[in-house]
Amino acid sequence: MRNLETEWRKFQSELVDFLPISKNTKSQTNPSSSINESTKLEFSNVWTSNYLKNLSKYTKIPILKPNSHAQNQALVFIGAAPNLEDQVNWLKENRENCFYISSDTALRYLFQVGIEPDAILTVDPSRGSFFHLMDAKDKIPIYTWLGSHRQAFEKNMNPSIFLTTHPLDQILGESLGLSDSMILRNPSLNLAGMAKALAMFWKMPAIILAGWSLKSSRYKTHCRGSGYESYYLPFTNRIKTLENLYPLRVYKKNLTSKNQIAIDNMLGSADLKVIDLSDFRKADQCIDELRNIRNHEIKFQPGVQLFSKPKIESWKLFISKPLVGVDSRKFRKFASFL
Template sequence: MKYWEQNRKILETYYPGLAEKLEQSEDDWEGPLEIRGTPSGLPTLLVQGMHIHSPRDPAAEARRIAAAEPGDGPVAVFGFGLGYLPEAIAGTAPGRPLIILEKHPKILQKALEERDLTELLSRNRIVFVVGGSPEGITGALQLFSEPPAVLKNRNLVSLDESWYRDAENHLRAFAQRDEVNAATLRRFGRRWVRNLAKNREAIRDLPGIRFLAGSGRGFPVFLAAAGPSLDDIAPLLPEIRERCIVIAVDTSLRMLLRRGIEPDFAVSVDPQFWNARHLDRCDAPGCCLIAESAVYPQVLRRGFRRKLLCSSLFPLGRFIEDRVDPKGVLGAGGSVATSAWDFARILGSAEIWIAGLDLSFPDLKTHFSGALFEARFLAEAHRLRPAETYAHLALHGGFPFKAAAAGSGQVLTDRRLSMYAGWFERQFRNYPEIKSYLLSGRGLAIKGAAAAAPEDILSLPPRRGEIDARLAETFGAMDGGFGNPEAQQGREKQFNHALEELRKELDRIIAVSESAAAAAREAWKNASLLSPERREAVLAELDSANHTIIGSAAKDVAGFLFPPIEELESALKTPGQDPFRSHLELSFRLYEALAEAAEYNRKYL
């Protein structure tokens, strides 16, 4: 205990609450934690008779492990032990961000008792994830702009492999986000631009969800996601509708309509063609559609009672909205269910009851029975590629792994679905006043969501009459404001001005980029013949082009389809051979790509 008090003072200053957590924790650890001396003079730790560090020189061992991850980026350390590995990492780059994951609070407390760690704790950015659920790493990761490298105390990790494996799966899902976003943009970015160009009048003519803010206050919301467990609650849908505002995602709307239930709202935000097919033959004249302006155009032609937009996720849509009519921001976590939950929050409900949010494959199913995916598998199946082949690809194409289920036991999930779970967990922490209930225990456990039985939601009092009256009042007020002729004329004028401004700005970016690309390409070809004065003149021209582009109001619109810089760098013919020539080559490729992206937007406008 000789170092506990001085370490504790540092904890109270830099990590408030951690010392109390360690002292009050109910760790499930059993058995002694033995401290022994080593020839180096430093203590080592034995757990269950196993050396956690080197029995000769634990600091030297930690330095060898830390050398595998040079640099100054964040590092996640799996297993704290006596703290030698975090010290070694900090020694190579003082102030380097660290995430410490330690399953057992007693081990961390033992280290603070036996070693002077004040310098490590006071001079470095450290986030501790100690005990409890390994999903706590998802919150820690939000503090960093890049995914951390991982270094492990393998002996400690071997004592609790499943806990650390779950943490690593969450970390991997976080790291995959940027890769997924970049890959999705490369695949679908041009489609989104075309959708927005076709839907641009909708930004002018359709009201935004801001008109609905707080309209559901005092009422519970039932959210129908599209997971397999939605089948369990299907027979109760008529009774649930009597008690709750009903929100369906586009994927689950088919199920509700087949049961004779028209939800109050249906949410559709995915711009892809196949997502629009979920609404085939799903016209709902009593339902209000909530959409993003980049959805596939036929979505906005469906026969819904009303259509409202949320703020665009894409620069082209935001450019027009900012000048015509801001719609109201709707959270996006990669899945329509995330946007639907955030819409329920915007309505002002304090209770959100959720069915079908499985984020996993209970009973090895991907969606509720009769979902479009299932129908498509059956329709496209043939003797050499049966429906089971499609199901197998859906189950195993996203790096599957097993994780804790909401009820008991484990369930099969994958990296993509667990990434969505991380989004929900963050929202549940950010809005603790909103109670979210999962009406099935068969899906993935989501920290912050309470388990509920069907009888719990049926115990709510019937309030359909009150709900209909409140929504009618809200829509009436919206029509009186947004829909009056004077407001429509104002938006028409602003809309035309916004399009004209956008065209002019894109034309300017195209002209400047093409001119800069030509200058950079010509100089690249003749670099060896250029005088120092001419070199300076070329660089000054490129610098002027940069200032013009950066100052353009349409720079984000043009840059949306811009390829990753790494992709352009990999195509260089003179990488690193001559810094000046390499700079010129990269420059003309950059300007050519920007001109092409701007021209694509200009063409479809």
């Protein structure tokens, strides 16, 4: 067993080496590119490990389907910023008018205030996702990718997969014969950006951002009751309070350059109406306009299609593709693990 585990870890390391994930971030001059490369450098190993483990659980892969026609409902993405606590009444009043996707971080707070989302969005590979998804109900679908935390793929969960620009997802999409339009792109590099990509994927007219500010407020980085509290509480004492443990380095009182880039990417969209729920008037106007043009009250439900996991031979066909320049010997070894 120890030899198998050693071989497994060695293989993961080799796989990371031949995937086109840059190890050099200093040469980047574009701030957005530099942030992206730093993220790849930090998470490449855990992405690869999770991807292989999660994919190995499937014989048929449930992949989200795009829409062939435009929708007349807005997607509401619910983040876990402190301002979410001020937006609960609006979310309750408009529950039946929109399609609600909760971030994994906001899920436990939404349950506490009596709001059940239509779906949960999670992409983070880190251990914190376990605490966010502790109360997830199997009837609520989880939208995620194969590199996400393994908690999203446990037996009591209900995951549906989307494909990202990660090299392994590109290989998987090619081997399944999927078009490039099935790949979701997220230049904002945050979870709200993935929700925006899904809204465009489903041809929805607007996305409303609730609980989204990318700033701290009164020394809080997240709303109360999130999984972070469950994670941090064992470390608190009379000297070190919960506020001392919030990630203020990431979410400061004023926007960091990274978060400003995310906001610019989110709000600067010509293909989709993007509304911050901090402006209740604009959000109400959007809902009223969509309600007036809707022909019926059937709620939008995303489709899922099952794909048989590609055989080893199917993966080998794409070794010579320019999509990823990989070593063929290592690639065959990669395919054998699946």
